[in-house]
Amino acid sequence: MSLKRREFLGGTAALTTAALLPGAALAADTITLGSILDTSGNFDAYGKPMDQAMRLAVAEINATGGLLGREVAVKAYDTQSDMALYSQYANRLTRQDQVDVVHGGILSASREAIRQTMRRSETLYFYNVQYEGGVCDRNIFVTGVTPTQQVEVLVPYAMKKSGPKVHILAADYNYGQITARWIKKFVEDNGGEVVATDFFPLDVSDFGSTITKIQQTAPDLVVAPLVGGAHLSFFRQWAAAGMKDKIALASTTMGVGNEHKVLTAEEGNGIMVAYNYSQELDTPENKAFKAKWEEAYGDTSAIHELAVSTYQGILLWAEGVRTAGTTDRMPVIEALETGVSIVGPAGNIAIDPQTHHATLDVHIMEVQDQGMTVVETLNQVEPLDTQAVCNLQENPDDNKQYEIQI
Incomplete structure (x- = not known):
């Protein structure tokens, strides 16, 4: 399953004309997306654009009719770059806010603080950050490079x-x-x-x-x-x-x-x-994404790799919900395991059913005049490191970050 190219490009107009669309009249009950990020403190340079990207993706989803005829609402917490707050807010999102999905975490330690809480509470979790690889858990989906x-x-x-x-x-x-x-x-x-x-x-x-x-x-x-x-x-x-x-x-x-x-x-x-991403990628999808960002925030300078990974992660989750026809955790997981993909600002991104990690394009770049110039692109690179230790199709109850033997 894939989000068609025309649907992605059409989102720009949809954001400005949502009130005119039939889908703007959404059902009263909402779907709640939880977010936990460092939007202040030492890591806010990562977290603030990720938060903006999350809100942009949700606004786009709602402007085009929501999910299953329901509006997506956001419940977000700022951990202030304090690792102890990740566990606190993860528990609050699952126990008090009862969210349908959580997207969040930046450092590996924050991911692990969130991951086990989400697993115990049976709340679907997306980690949209590049990391060291090896996490094997059917309840998590990873959209960053390994x-x-x-x-x-x-x-x-x-x-x-x-x-x-x-x-x-x-x-x-x-x-x-x-x-x-x-x-x-x-x-x-x-x-x-x-x-x-x-x-x-x-x-x-x-x-x-x-x-x-x-x-x-x-x-x-x-x-x-x-x-x-x-x-x-x-x-x-x-x-x-x-x-x-x-x-x-x-x-x-x-x-x-x-x-x-x-x-x-x-x-x-x-x-x-x-x-996976450079602002200098010369594609219709990236141009459309930057236009949406500029319309929403007035300046595209904050867009970075983790922001785009967050945006794409939310669109992948949304496509999983559409495919499943429900927000219930296990049907969405099973839908995503069919190889759901989208075309985002960084190109095609698909879920690898074996590991729940992303297969995506990787661009070799050199910094030049405060930009990142693409010199070579490798298409649809698989997460081979995590594939070497994780097979959720054979071991769906696995729950471990493996230390991959190097």
Whole structure:
């Protein structure tokens, strides 16, 4: 099943003329979508656009008749970048608000805080963020890229442009630690060598000694899965030290929250990344999406990878509801497992029935003048990492994040 191209493009007009459409007269009872995101605090650069994308997707759904003749209402909570609030709000959404679905979480720890609560309460959950892979749970759907969709694509491209010696800098938590292992695997698979790996707590912002160490290890390439505003300091300090034009730089995270727009061109130009989305994608769907965003918010500059992943995740859920003919959890899960897909701003995105992860397009890009220029596109890349450990068709009761052997 797929959301047709004309339906996606037609949403722009629908948002402005909803009152004129027959579907605008929606049934009195509503479907409730719950959202838990960091829309303030240290991670608001990720969370605010995700929240905007969620509301845009819901407005689009309602403007074209809602779901099953019913309006979709939003119940959203801001965790203020406080991990403890994720569990609190997850419980509130299921016990007090009794929502039909939850979309939310940014860091891996927030996902795990939400996931088990949703499973116990039998509430459907979507995690719309790139992550380290391995989650195997029939109650969750993941729409962001995983390491074999991103790292396996980025590393050989970056090494071909630079050389075989690689230094890894990673955030010191689940995502960074596991991603660093994937980077090492793909470096070695492509005939390279990791000369050093360093990990940094999320609040570290001084990278002076690290830059000195990199000068000593003398790699051809630095790959940096660093996370958050504090870690953005590395890219500035790297350029200030005169290193940007001496050693090539790639990242699995820089730009996912529009960090490349915060950096100057002198600081960011040439950094290599690989994601599902770039604002510079020249497709009718992306142009239509940006027009809707501009109409709703007046400025498209906030759109980033996680915002688009959230938007697409909500449209996938909606297509699952339409296919099932109900919002009840198990029929929607079973409908999504038929391989439901949509055409969104980043291209076709489909649910892999085996893992509940997304099959999607991946674009290798280089930062140029605060934009991300697409240099190569790989179509419909499957989540092979999670497929190696998770088969929900054979083991539907599985409930684990596997540590994939690398």
